[in-house]
Amino acid sequence: MKFASTTDYVATDELAVAVNAAVMLERPLLVKGEPGTGKTELARQVAAALSLPLIEWHVKSTTKAREGLYEYDAVSRLRDSQLGDARVHDVRNYIRKGRLWQAFQAEGRVVLLIDEIDKADIEFPNDLLQELDRMEFTVEETGEVVRARHRPVVIITSNNEKELPDAFLRRCFFHYIRFPDIDTLKAIVRVHFPDIKDRLLTAALVQFFELRETPGLKKKPSTSEVLDWLRLILAEDLAPEDLRAEPGAVLPKLHGALLKTEADLHLFERLAFLNRGGRG
Incomplete structure (x- = not known):
């Protein structure tokens, strides 16, 4: 075999x-x-x-x-x-x-x-x-x-x-x-969450890859961490539009499942500050 x-x-x-x-x-x-x-x-x-x-x-x-x-x-x-x-x-x-x-x-x-x-x-x-x-x-x-x-x-x-x-x-x-591409990752997710809706899965993975590919990230979130994040999303019954706390927000909801270092949190705080035009 x-x-x-x-x-x-x-x-x-x-x-x-x-x-x-x-x-x-x-x-x-x-x-x-x-x-x-x-x-x-x-x-x-x-x-x-x-x-x-x-x-x-x-x-x-x-x-x-x-x-x-x-x-x-x-x-x-x-x-x-x-x-x-x-x-x-x-x-x-x-x-x-x-x-x-x-x-x-x-x-x-x-x-x-x-x-x-x-x-x-x-x-x-x-x-x-x-x-x-x-x-x-x-x-x-x-x-x-x-x-x-x-x-x-x-x-x-x-x-x-x-x-x-x-x-x-x-x-x-x-x-x-190698880290899976989005199609392979979708297949992996469906093994664990076969009933997840396409729209939610696509929205979540787009956000995930945006976060993972952020320059300067110290610890990139892994496959196991995206699965934890999706488990929380499903438990909270979030819709695709619920994933970001507010328009223009840098971090997705429940980002503690994805970011595991203080340095990475500070990185996104700085990005959020810059996105607001440097206002306090």
Whole structure:
């Protein structure tokens, strides 16, 4: 089965090609794009479309690559030895399997999501090269070699916060999720709000793109934020003409769902001041 758009997720043709190419080549799919463009949800939808279980590994700034393999709890073993616990004689009692180990030992093929890899230290991707290439690793404490029973479909996301090493990039199939154009965004919105009226949707998205494309904006609102904004609009039962508070207003109604920084609010306040001709 090949991946394509689903009833819950709109995938462009280019994205579908990237997913299917990575699956065929058995390469990790590295997906970059702005936050909120559906990178994490892509892995969930791929798993659903291919009828495969999903294992998620959400990376943090403190995450080490080895945690994806396993963690050895030496502190608990020392404590148990002081208490005379018989479990201390088997080191395997103190080894916790990581997400890669779980994916490698699954009964069938799985989708493995390594989410926001760019949050971790720059060495994090390099530390995973051998395991992702060979699909095996050694547990140092026991000498056990863990090999993948079935090569997982690996999807790696990045918000582009830092550059990834060339050696890592060479091993991946790459796709950048561009921000959707207005027609694609309409299709995405209709997945979530199938009953939204055309006139309201068009008016809202025109305003949204005007706001998003404002020069000097520090944090551009994402797909997830426009969905939140539209959910509020529908909950308030606003008409297209209600979206701006008054003629000539710079900010749309409920703009707190779209603008998330003080700098951006100040930017629009300055624009409003200029639109009024600089009057106080």
